[in-house]
Amino acid sequence: MTPSASLAPSDRASGRELSLQQQRVRSAFWFLAPMVIALIAAAAWPLLRTIYFSMTNTTLSSLYEGQWIGFDNYLSWRTLSSGKTIWRGTLVDPAWWNAVWNTVRFAFVSVALETVLGLLVALVLNAEFKGRGLVRAAILIPWAIPTIVSAKMWSWMLNDQFGIINDLMLRMGVIGQKIAWTASDATSMYAVLLVDIWKTTPFMALLCLAGLQMIPKDIYEAAKIDGVHPVRVFFRITLPLIRPALMVAVIFRTLDALRIFDLVYVLTPNSKATKTMSVISRENLIDFDKFAYGSAQSTLLFAIIAVFVAVYIWLGKVNLTGEGR
Amino acid sequence: MSASRLFYRIGFYIAVVLIVVISVFPFYYAVLTSFKTGTAIFEVDYWPKSFDLANYDKVLTQATFPRNLLNSLFVATSTVGLSLLLAVTASYALARVRFRGRGLLLITILAVSMFPQIAVLAGLFELVRYLGLFNTPFALIFSYTIFTLPFTVWLLTTFMRDLPLEIEEAAIVDGATPWVIITQVFMPLLWPALVTTGLLAFIGAWNEYLFALTFTSSETTRTVPVAIALLTGASDKEIPWGPIMAASVIVTVPLVVLVLIFQRKIVAGLTAGGVKG
Numbered sequence: 001m002t003p004s005a006s007l008a009p010s011d012r013a014s015g016r017e018l019s020l021q022q023q024r025v026r027s028a029f030w031f032l033a034p035m036v037i038a039l040i041a042a043a044a045w046p047l048l049r050t051i052y053f054s055m056t057n058t059t060l061s062s063l064y065e066g067q068w069i070g071f072d073n074y075l076s077w078r079t080l081s082s083g084k085t086i087w088r089g090t091l092v093d094p095a096w097w098n099a100v101w102n103t104v105r106f107a108f109v110s111v112a113l114e115t116v117l118g119l120l121v122a123l124v125l126n127a128e129f130k131g132r133g134l135v136r137a138a139i140l141i142p143w144a145i146p147t148i149v150s151a152k153m154w155s156w157m158l159n160d161q162f163g164i165i166n167d168l169m170l171r172m173g174v175i176g177q178k179i180a181w182t183a184s185d186a187t188s189m190y191a192v193l194l195v196d197i198w199k200t201t202p203f204m205a206l207l208c209l210a211g212l213q214m215i216p217k218d219i220y221e222a223a224k225i226d227g228v229h230p231v232r233v234f235f236r237i238t239l240p241l242i243r244p245a246l247m248v249a250v251i252f253r254t255l256d257a258l259r260i261f262d263l264v265y266v267l268t269p270n271s272k273a274t275k276t277m278s279v280i281s282r283e284n285l286i287d288f289d290k291f292a293y294g295s296a297q298s299t300l301l302f303a304i305i306a307v308f309v310a311v312y313i314w315l316g317k318v319n320l321t322g323e324g325r
Numbered sequence: 326m327s328a329s330r331l332f333y334r335i336g337f338y339i340a341v342v343l344i345v346v347i348s349v350f351p352f353y354y355a356v357l358t359s360f361k362t363g364t365a366i367f368e369v370d371y372w373p374k375s376f377d378l379a380n381y382d383k384v385l386t387q388a389t390f391p392r393n394l395l396n397s398l399f400v401a402t403s404t405v406g407l408s409l410l411l412a413v414t415a416s417y418a419l420a421r422v423r424f425r426g427r428g429l430l431l432i433t434i435l436a437v438s439m440f441p442q443i444a445v446l447a448g449l450f451e452l453v454r455y456l457g458l459f460n461t462p463f464a465l466i467f468s469y470t471i472f473t474l475p476f477t478v479w480l481l482t483t484f485m486r487d488l489p490l491e492i493e494e495a496a497i498v499d500g501a502t503p504w505v506i507i508t509q510v511f512m513p514l515l516w517p518a519l520v521t522t523g524l525l526a527f528i529g530a531w532n533e534y535l536f537a538l539t540f541t542s543s544e545t546t547r548t549v550p551v552a553i554a555l556l557t558g559a560s561d562k563e564i565p566w567g568p569i570m571a572a573s574v575i576v577t578v579p580l581v582v583l584v585l586i587f588q589r590k591i592v593a594g595l596t597a598g599g600v601k602g
Contacts, residue, residue: 020497021423027503028418032430035415035478042471043437046448053447063451124340131341137588138345141352144584146532148550149573153355156566164354167369198347203595210596252439259441262534266554278443278535285447286539295447302444309439 047302054296060289073296090296098272099280099297100304106189106276107257110196115250117197118204123234125205126212139202147199151266154195155182185273192264192274196257204249211245212238251312258305277301352577359570366567380571389544390572393552397576400462400548401530404469405523411470412477412522413515417507419478420485421493431482438475442535445471453540464540465548469533473526480525483597484518485511521594524587528580549576 054073058066075089090096125136142150157164160180169175181191215238223233261278268274281301285294358366362379384390418424419431449468458464488511496510537548547555553572556565584591 024422024503025424028422028424031414031418031503031507035411035474036430038411038470038474039434039437041452042449042467042474043440043445046445046452047440049448049451050444050446053451063454120340121344124337124344127337129337129341133588135341135345136592137585138348140584140588140591141581142348144528144580145352145577146550146580148532148534148554149355149577150351152553152569152573153351156358156570157351157354162367162369164369164371198351202348206592206595210592255439259443261443262550265534278441281443282446282535282539285450291447298441298443298446301441305439305441309436 050295050302051299053292054299056292058292058295060286060291063291066292069292073293074300090293090300095275095280096277096297096300099275099277102189102274103258103260103276103278106192106196106260106274107254110193110200110257111250111253113193113197114201114204114253115246117201118249119208119246121201121205122208122212125209139205142199143202145199147262148266150195150199151263154191154198155267158182158191182268183271185271188268188271188274192267195267196260196263199263200253200256204253207245207249208242211242214245215241251309254312255305255309258308259301277304352581355570355573355577358566359574362567380567381575384568384571384575389547390549390552390575392545393547393549394575396462396546397531397548397550400465400469401527403462403466404473404530405526407466408470408473408477408526409519409523411474412481413512413519414507416478416481416485417503417511419482422503431479434475434478438472438479440471442471446535446539449536450539459540460542460546462546465533465537468536468540469530472533473529476529477522477526480522480594480597481515481518484515484522488514517590518594520587521590524583524591525594528583531580 053066055068055070056066057069057072058064071089073089075087075091077085077087079085121139125132125139145153158166158181160166160178160183163178163181165181166175166178170178179187181187219237219241220233223237228236259278260276261282264274264276264279265282277297278301281294281297283294284290284297288294357370357373359380360373360376360378361370362375362377365375419427449471453459453464453468456467458467492510492514493506496506501510532550533548534550534554537551538554541547541551544552549572553569553576556569556572
């Protein structure tokens, strides 16, 4: 860093301006270096190693003895002497495609419902009423509870024998007999969706609320004077105006939903109907000692998310960085 | 008040009550359950009937749970400290200095924060083993920077962009170097933002499960989420719901208190990350 004394106001000629800018860029470099190094060490390098592992036959017990086998973990085939071709690899693994389907289904339904519910909650909170602060505090509670704790709390509430949900629904006559929500394949996805929506709608609501509060009040007053029906006001004024905020919120939530792991892993262990891409990858990586195979699956998940982000940004023209405002 | 207006108001307040009840009830029920022991646990009650601290006593004295709590506290605090330290200078550069590739760098940082953590798990596992960090808190502190660091940089950059340009110009005119600007001029203005960012990062690190599950292997090095997930009874059939709920309440109460105290700051932080773009 050059001595700052040379930057006295008297000699701020145009040449000095340039050197000031240069000096700032140079210090910016040193300010950024530690963070960039940390991110390379914790993110970029491990990612590259994962991709490398996915092309070897490494196992958990012998991390350094894996051999390069190209794309065999993804797809390989062998023609038998009888002329029959045998396909192997993740891309022809029905368990993998089941996980892909579960993840996509989960992401789509949860984000769609969270957006609608979040918007509704935000509309309620945007109105002036007594105790609004209290309600806002209350909806922060599901968000703040650790995912594992929510999974445990809900698996107790959804318990087939002693759960309060079954008790409540029996009393209200909604169901005829007790249901094993988390254990049965028919209902486990509903259980995961229910808990996820409960937990993340507050986040959506707060983002929507921030968007709503940026809309100038006089627009509404003008609409009121013109006698426009409230529903029409919502679809013609409110929704278009909060669309940018909503787009960003939806992309954040979708990315979060696509990588979901802990809720599924704890709430519905061993259920084939909820196993997501992250869960199946982690099982292969660590639990089943198919380290390289799991690496291939997690690489695929990464690729899917990368493609999704690229398409979404391209289609929606979302300005994520806030640069050039 | 006309009939339709009355109808509308009643509907509105029903919605408000529903939102509050649905948000709070699961936690309320966990607290209720945590005070029950023996067969009382298997009876569904909607109102508190018993007040028995046996579950709390069991969790806090018999198991390794206190140790897990300390682990979580240490890991989360260190992660926040490390991230803030690296992020303050970096976000100054990103928010205030014009240089080529800034937009690209910002996008990259954002991309890392949206990363599926499972994609780095294999590589991190190898690295953690190689560095001899496996089964220590440092493995977690190191791996948690992957999500806390991009997030803190992102948020602090947004906050710093909003600081008035005049302050910095005045400091430059007075001959302050960028380092002096950060430490002497910006830090005093920025501490509310630091509290918000630190709090959100703390909650993220406190709640993390995947890395904690993978990079620790013994009961004494586990963090709380892993310990709670792995609390089991003598057999598969006997899940110890009482102690699980007590542990859950112990872990959650500090967070809920923090959230209620810093409500405004947290909302500001959450929305700054998302909406300002």
